[in-house]
Amino acid sequence: MRGNELYAVTDLQGKPLFFFTESNEIDFRPMITRAADKLMELGISRPMLVFDRGGYDVHFFKELSEKADFITWAKHLADKTLARIPEDSFTVGLFFKNKRYLVAEEFRTVKETIQTAKNDGRDSASSMTLRLVVIKDVKTNKRVGIFTNNTSKPFYDIAYYMLQRWGDSENFFKEMMARFNLNYHPGYDIKELEQQPLIENPDIPLIKKAIRMLKNEVRELAREILIAEGKLARRKDKRLNKRISNLHKEIAEKKEDIIQFESKLTTTPDKISILDHLNGKAMGRADLEKKKLYDLMQFMAFHSREHLVEIFRDCYDDHRDIKPVLDMITTRAGSIKLIGQTLFVILDWIEYKKHREAAEAFCHLLNKKAIKLVGRLKVKLSFHISRTPRQSVNN
Structure with a gap:
């Protein structure tokens, strides 16, 4: 494949x-x-x-x-x-x-x-x-x-x-x-493949292409016959007669091939099972539902991050490393605590003052949006940066 x-x-x-x-x-x-x-x-x-x-x-x-x-x-x-x-x-x-x-x-x-x-x-x-x-x-x-x-x-x-x-x-x-691992291909097993939607039959465009090529060849052969007949009208030549006869035979063979292909086209299904297409080969097409859903989630994550980037621009004035600093903040370890109907997300202390102040301003802007979780646990989210460095415990 x-x-x-x-x-x-x-x-x-x-x-x-x-x-x-x-x-x-x-x-x-x-x-x-x-x-x-x-x-x-x-x-x-x-x-x-x-x-x-x-x-x-x-x-x-x-x-x-x-x-x-x-x-x-x-x-x-x-x-x-x-x-x-x-x-x-x-x-x-x-x-x-x-x-x-x-x-x-x-x-x-x-x-x-x-x-x-x-x-x-x-x-x-x-x-x-x-x-x-x-x-x-x-x-x-x-x-x-x-x-x-x-x-x-x-x-x-x-x-x-x-x-x-x-x-x-x-x-x-x-x-x-x-x-976002755009080139990642989720794995499939046979049972999952059997449940996948039908795919476009790849034989259809190949058959249509073969028909077009044969029709072009028939036109070219017919043109050669006209040229040969024109030469034959000016002078008798047994070789030209033989060539014209052979060209007619070639046209007849190609027209027969066209009829067979057109007949096959009418009986070939437009869509087939992916298992029929693979025919024992390794999975190669990526347009099945699992890949599409995976890519869709990655695109949604991309847009979410881009939205966060736009918010963060108001908190950090160095355009050269906006995304790296934002990634450092959003992937930072921390702790969560549920108080009433509010889930507090507290990120670990950030040593570098410029980054820490940018993170605090970012959390403030997010909190102004009153973000809530979607689902059964409909709680409000509140983001904060720890005010003190995390203390390590030594034995």
């Missing part, structure tokens, strides 16, 4: 909104469409999606444009093409993460090759007019292109969104891997 991919859809600040876990056999572009559909379900009538070059495809752009706006790096755009954009077109400056950029824009029609269309089972190549936003690094003079179908946002906003794609989202994944 191959590995799995986790696709996280984040907001502009890199915070996750939701995620999908799929086999890495699944192409990236369907996941973008799936994200757009999910955002629309959540009430965003026309979402704007920012993604990398892996999602670049002209025909896909046309389909996605029917429901969403998109921003992505421009592919197949030579440096010479970008260099021909006049200097006076760069009319707006943009400062982003200690770098200065100048921004320009123009419209450009992009078109896929006919071979790309045929490989996808289509007879004609797709084309589309897109907005090309170009950013120029003031220091290096390097130019980079961005494609978008959005025409209402200012071009400097488009540049900012694309630049924001780098950094925050990567940092999010690094933090989720390091702190």
Whole structure:
């Protein structure tokens, strides 16, 4: 079994909104469409999606444009093409993460090759007019292109969104891997697997792909027959007659294969049991319920921590180590004591004065929120820092 991919859809600040876990056999572009559909379900009538070059495809752009706006790096755009954009077109400056950029824009029609269309089972190549936003690094003079179908946002906003794609989202994944065990896969036993929901049958896309490839081959063979017949009309040639006959036989064989595949497609179930899919192999897919629930809990923990970080910013003025200091406070040992309907949480003494004062201010802000436990024990929580160091006991 191959590995799995986790696709996280984040907001502009890199915070996750939701995620999908799929086999890495699944192409990236369907996941973008799936994200757009999910955002629309959540009430965003026309979402704007920012993604990398892996999602670049002209025909896909046309389909996605029917429901969403998109921003992505421009592919197949030579440096010479970008260099021909006049200097006076760069009319707006943009400062982003200690770098200065100048921004320009123009419209450009992009078109896929006919071979790309045929490989996808289509007879004609797709084309589309897109907005090309170009950013120029003031220091290096390097130019980079961005494609978008959005025409209402200012071009400097488009540049900012694309630049924001780098950094925050990567940092999010690094933090989720390091702190929240995002790559952890809970174990399964056979009895649990038997109770899991059915999964998408992986044979379906393989059969459809085989049918598309065979149909493309039939078209190519038919084209070769037309060429050979044209040559035969100009001069008689037994070798051409034999070649045409062989080509017809090949077409007949491939059409028979297509009929068999199409027949198999009608009898192949859309969903199957994970045990049927594994067929005795080790568990490899991570999109079962236990993994999804585990990841969901980790994402909830991530958001809870981010909320605590925002509260802690009012208590600690050194932005360089806000998270490490917060982690030191929230993971600190201590004691609890239930008095009446209040559960007192008393964390151990903190030696360093700056950190201790920040922790005390943090506890004060939390206590102002009157936090209560959810469940059978509905008690109020009250957080405090011990006023004295814990005394060690020596024998």
